[in-house]
Structure formats: structure tokens, C-alpha cells
Amino acid sequence: MEKINFFSEKSKIAANLYKPENFDQEKKYPTILICHGFAGIKELLVDSYAKAFAENGFVSLTFDYRGFGESEGETYIDPLNQIQDIYNATEYLRHQNFVDSENIALWGSSLGGANAIVASALDSVYKAVCVQLTFGDGERVVCNGDQEAVASTLGMIRKLWGREVLNNKCMMVPLNKMLHDEQSLAFLSENSEAYPALLSKIPFSTLKNTFRLKAEKFVPLIEAPILIVGAGNDEVNPVEESKSLYEKAVEPKELFIAEEASHYDAYKGDHFSQIIEKQLAFFKKYMM
Secondary structure, eight states, X not given: OEEEEEEETTEEEEEXXXXXXXXXXXXXXXXXXXXXXXXXXXXXXXXXXXXXXHHTTOEEEEEOOTTSTTOOSXXXXXXXXXXXXXXXXXXXXXXXXXXXXXXXXXXXXXXXXXXXXXXXXXXXXXXXXXXXXXXXXXXXXXXXXXXXXXXXXXXXXXXHHHHHHHHOOOOEEEGGGTOOSHHHHHHHHHHTTTOGGGGOEEEGGGHHHHHTOOGGGTGGGOOSOEEEEEETTOSSSOHHHHHHHHXXXXXXXXXXXXXXXXXXGGGSHHHHHHHHHHHHHHHHHHHO
């Protein structure tokens, strides 16, 4: 693994570049750009996929979105900004002599999956797209389809958003106050000591950006082959979200459900082995 940097809208972005064994600088490799999830970092969870892709002949790149991990910028979750980071990461890869610039795939997990859907719908540069554990409608996921919760959350968002716009006052909250499911809270508790970046405070009003992210409106626009992976026991982004995205996607498309997996099981153990096997088969089919 090689630590590299590139720039996104004038902020320095930290990234990790993974190369295949017996790497040949003169060759051009199929490449997979990896997008982490909500308030994540490049060394946590997604690195297992980056390593597996490199072990199977792909160049892969993980990076920290602006404001997270080792990257510069304000700690602020805005899918529009993060999608621009994805495009700038793609452009970095396209300028590397060892990358086949016509053979770059996009991979995203959780919020990174929703970002990847929008990014690949708006730019046809990607040869293939793989998203996992993601969602089609941010409002539906945040409020579990409860219309009373939607109204209450919208009211709170607008009140705090108004304070920012009118008075430049921003309420910063710890990440654990933004999470509503037991799987994420347990994951945060288990990993925050080893990865202090997970304890970052973020503006509560950034919830509005997740709330209005509707990836399902973009997935029908994707021209590249797409693989959608869900987890049967996902409490973060329920498996129904993956199935709904699959129904709205156009061919060529594939769906894989790890029936017994929770949201975080997909990154380790037997569930990871099962999922990575499917993803490698997909990428090799369309990129090698």
C-alpha cells in the first residue's frame, strides 16, 4: 500500500493506493475506486476490499472525503461535495500511467454507495459500478418510513438550518448522536479508541443532506453494468433498499443478498468471503 495525495477543490485529499503483486509500471491495470460510508475513513472497513481487489490483479484506491480522516477541509457531510471528491479521485487515477483510463470502476458502501450511484449516473466514465449496503431514499432510511418522524425531523432540520443561514450558528454534535441503529452504535463503541477520527463532531444540519439524497432517482440513468449487494439483517440500510434499487436499475444488472449478514458483517469473516467472491467475478467479467 502506498500513501498518496491529490487535490479536490483546493483541499488536499489523503488516499491509499493498492497495487497488484508483481506490479509492472509499464502495464496498464483495470482500476477500482473505493468510496467509504457515512463519516468513515479509508483505513477502516473498506481496506479489506481494496486489498482483495489488488490481490486479484486490480489497482485500487481508497480515500478520505474532504474533512474526514487525514484529508483537509471542513468536517461536513454533503453528498454533492463528496461526489466532486469522487470525480477528482477519478481524475487522479486517469493521470497515472499504470491505470487503464478507459477501465475504471466505481465501488461504494453505505452512504458511499449512494454517492457512487449519483456519480456514475451523471458521468459515464465508469466501466462498471458496484454498491453495497446502500439506500435509495435517505428520508425513508433515516425515519424508517414513519411519516410522523419525517415531519418531526424536517422541522428540527429547518430550525437548525435557519440558525445557520440567519445567524451563522451551527450546532455540532458527536457522531454517535447522529446514529439511530444498534449495529452502528456498537461498531462505533468498538472502534472509536483505535480510530479517534470516528469521534469527530459534525453539524447536525448536515442530516438534511442525507435526508434529501434520493439515489433511486439516479440509478435508472446508469449505463454501466451494476452489481448491488445487500445484507439480510442490515439495520442501517435495510435489505429492501437494495432490492428496490435493483428493480429500478437497467440491464446489465446483478443483485446479491448475503442473507444472514448484518451491516458490518460484510467486511469480515465468511460474509466478506462470500461477497468479495461475487464482486470479483463481476469485475472480472466486465473489466478483464
